[in-house]
Amino acid sequence: MGLLLLCVIWLITLASTYFFIAKTWWLPHGASASAASIDHQFAVTFVLMGIIFVAAQMALGYFAWKYRDRSSATNASYSHGNLTLELIWTALTAILFIGLNLVGSPIWAAERFRPSADEATHVEVTGMQFAWYFRYPGPDGKFGITKPELEDPSAGGEAALGLDTSDPASKDDIVTGIMEVPVGREVDVILRAHDVIHSFFVPAMRFKQDAVPGLAIHMHFTPTEAGSYEIACAELCGLGHYKMHGILKVVSQNEFDQWLAGHEAEKQ
Numbered sequence: 001m002g003l004l005l006l007c008v009i010w011l012i013t014l015a016s017t018y019f020f021i022a023k024t025w026w027l028p029h030g031a032s033a034s035a036a037s038i039d040h041q042f043a044v045t046f047v048l049m050g051i052i053f054v055a056a057q058m059a060l061g062y063f064a065w066k067y068r069d070r071s072s073a074t075n076a077s078y079s080h081g082n083l084t085l086e087l088i089w090t091a092l093t094a095i096l097f098i099g100l101n102l103v104g105s106p107i108w109a110a111e112r113f114r115p116s117a118d119e120a121t122h123v124e125v126t127g128m129q130f131a132w133y134f135r136y137p138g139p140d141g142k143f144g145i146t147k148p149e150l151e152d153p154s155a156g157g158e159a160a161l162g163l164d165t166s167d168p169a170s171k172d173d174i175v176t177g178i179m180e181v182p183v184g185r186e187v188d189v190i191l192r193a194h195d196v197i198h199s200f201f202v203p204a205m206r207f208k209q210d211a212v213p214g215l216a217i218h219m220h221f222t223p224t225e226a227g228s229y230e231i232a233c234a235e236l237c238g239l240g241h242y243k244m245h246g247i248l249k250v251v252s253q254n255e256f257d258q259w260l261a262g263h264e265a266e267k268q
């Protein structure tokens with residue numbers, strides 16, 4: 001029985017470790033400026049935790065076999081624990097946990113606490129059960145006022161966001177169902193939510209942030225490769241959560257300007 005347990009524990013450990021080493025279910029290719037540093041931090045954390053995980057499971061299997069039931073076994077004796085050992089592994093865990101946080105926090109903070117670049121593209125992203133809406137401020141660079149009492153989610157578009165059309169700044173605001181941004185330029189995202197908490201997740205940009213009702217959360221990222229990328233909602237937000245996805249299109253500056261001008265002309 002002890003040997004069987006050892007085999008099962010080691011087998012589960014090695015099989016699950018294999019899928020991570022072989023990267024069977026992995027993140028898509030990173031296409032943003034911070035992807036390399038985020039992936040590096042991710043890999044360091046993963047390797048460290050992987051070593052500890054494998055070592056702990058191997059030891060568990062070994063002890064399950066070593067202390068198996070034997071006819072020659074003596075009665076188990078009570079152990080009061082070992083204070084020195086407990087202090088050592090608690091300290092090591094604390095050093096590892098705090099250390100990884102300290103190393104990773106500048107990467108995390110760079111997308112949040114540093115102000116976005118002056119020439120950044122501004123996009124307001126609103127999560128609503130169960131769609132994403134994207135709003136661009138238009139040529140005036142100013143977002144028009146939105147009012148909760150004007151919100152009409154069933155109408156879609158700018159009416160869903162409650163855009164106050166009497167505000168001059170709202171006249172050139174563009175609301176779309178697809179997010180399009182120019183490549184190589186920082187994108188300043190203002191995240192909002194209408195009803196419940198959603199989470200704006202663009203795996204290829206290594207970008208993920210909750211959208212919380214009542215908050216306007218600023219974050220920024222710089223796409224470095226043109227292409228179409230999937231946007232998902234990473235917060236269980238209701239029955240239609242599974243279909244709450246969108247498309248991020250990263251295009252050249254020229255294409256972006258044309259796309260925006262097209263929407264602008266449509267609106268006038």
Ligand SMILES: [Cu+2]
Binds near residue numbers: 235236241244
């Ligand atoms: Cu959602």
